[in-house]
Amino acid sequence: MPIPKALTIAGSDSGGGAGIQADLKTFQELGVYGMSAITAVTAQNTLGVQGVYPMSTEAIERQLASIGEDLTPDALKTGMLFSGEIIRMVAASITKFAWERVVVDPVMIAKGGASLLQQEAIDTMVGVLLPLATVVTPNIPEAEALSGMRITDTASRQQAAKRIHQYGCKHVMIKGGHDEADIDHAKDLLYDGETFIEFTSRRLVTRHTHGTGCTFAAVITSGLAQGLSIGDAVQLAKRFIHAAIAEPLHIGGGHGPTNHWAYGHRLRERDERLNGGGDREQEYVVRREFEIDTLFGNIHVQTRGDL
Numbered sequence: 527m528p529i530p531k532a533l534t535i536a537g538s539d540s541g542g543g544a545g546i547q548a549d550l551k552t553f554q555e556l557g558v559y560g561m562s563a564i565t566a567v568t569a570q571n572t573l574g575v576q577g578v579y580p581m582s583t584e585a586i587e588r589q590l591a592s593i594g595e596d597l598t599p600d601a602l603k604t605g606m607l608f609s610g611e612i613i614r615m616v617a618a619s620i621t622k623f624a625w626e627r628v629v630v631d632p633v634m635i636a637k638g639g640a641s642l643l644q645q646e647a648i649d650t651m652v653g654v655l656l657p658l659a660t661v662v663t664p665n666i667p668e669a670e671a672l673s674g675m676r677i678t679d680t681a682s683r684q685q686a687a688k689r690i691h692q693y694g695c696k697h698v699m700i701k702g703g704h705d706e707a708d709i710d711h712a713k714d715l716l717y718d719g720e721t722f723i724e725f726t727s728r729r730l731v732t733r734h735t736h737g738t739g740c741t742f743a744a745v746i747t748s749g750l751a752q753g754l755s756i757g758d759a760v761q762l763a764k765r766f767i768h769a770a771i772a773e774p775l776h777i778g779g780g781h782g783p784t785n786h787w788a789y790g791h792r793l794r795e796r797d798e799r800l801n802g803g804g805d806r807e808q809e810y811v812v813r814r815e816f817e818i819d820t821l822f823g824n825i826h827v828q829t830r831g832d833l
């Protein structure tokens with residue numbers, strides 16, 4: 527079987543926790559060959575963003591053309607795009623090469639508050655990029671900016687998903703990491719134009735969440751590149767990010783990166799438990815399966831009616 531290939535079109539994070547670096551680490555962990563087109567270089571660490579240096583549109587266009595003329599990604603994701611001009615150029619390249627399985631992570635503001643997308647570029651994103659998206663993955667503030675409405679509860683989150691879906695993307699995934707009202711759960715909402723599906727995990731108490739959104743979208747991209755359905759790719763992403771947040775690396779003095787190795791560690795731990803099991807009695811098998819589920823965060827998936 528050919529090796530699945532994924533492309534990230536995003537900014538570089540010198541600190542290695544978010545952006546291009548998070549995406550490539552994630553692709554690699556999941557057995558997907560990673561390619562990149564860099565839209566901007568950020569000087570960044572766990573304490574914040576110290577500088578933003580966008581690339582020329584010519585340099586970005588050339589990177590995409592080099593990829594398109596030789597390598598066809600099985601799926602791609604966009605991250606930090608910075609300006610309307612870059613968004614237009616990226617959308618034109620996606621169309622030109624007829625690339626499919628497009629994950630748009632509408633990165634706007636870094637966790638420390640630095641702007642990674644010019645305000646006037648939001649309309650361009652809505653007009654030219656979202657119609658090309660297989661799935662768009664805003665966090666709550668990004669979903670508010672895209673939909674033009676406040677999100678305060680499940681009903682308003684569903685309403686915002688409906689509005690964003692009308693821009694022409696196939697699926698909308700509104701992530702719940704910023705939902706501070708829900709102190710127990712991290713709940714993400716997927717909408718395909720008809721059905722709402724909630725993916726819920728336990729909320730982990732930590733400040734080491736730098737790069738969660740990039741990593742989450744990169745897992746979805748990897749899953750789509752490997753031929754998973756969107757629902758299965760999101761389920762994989764939820765498990766991967768839960769493990770990555772649960773085992774922080776404690777790197778840097780501020781908001782540290784997530785652990786891109788953690789999911790792989792847990793898979794190996796599961797395999798050891800299963801292989802080491804021998805012919806145990808049924809009750810042990812049941813208990814072991816429960817433990818295995820616990821390893822991956824007990825993600826609860828629920829289809830929810832329209833509120």
Ligand SMILES: Nc1ncnc2c1ncn2[C@@H]1O[C@H](COP(=O)(O)OP(=O)(O)O)[C@@H](O)[C@H]1O
Pocket residue numbers: 664665666701702703704712713714727728729730731732735737738739740742764767768771
């Ligand atoms: N404290 C947490 N515990 C468990 N999962 C979390 C936590 N914070 C974020 N997540 C999950 O990480 C993913 C990224 O979410 P979010 O933080 O909303 O995105 P972003 O990084 O774009 O702001 C989502 O699946 C979300 O549910």
Ligand SMILES: Cc1ncc(COP(=O)(O)O)c(N)n1
Pocket residue numbers: 536537538539544545546568570605606633635636637642735736737738739740741
């Ligand atoms: C280059 C770059 N791209 C994206 C983010 C957002 O990070 P997060 O995933 O934590 O929202 C970032 N901080 N830097």
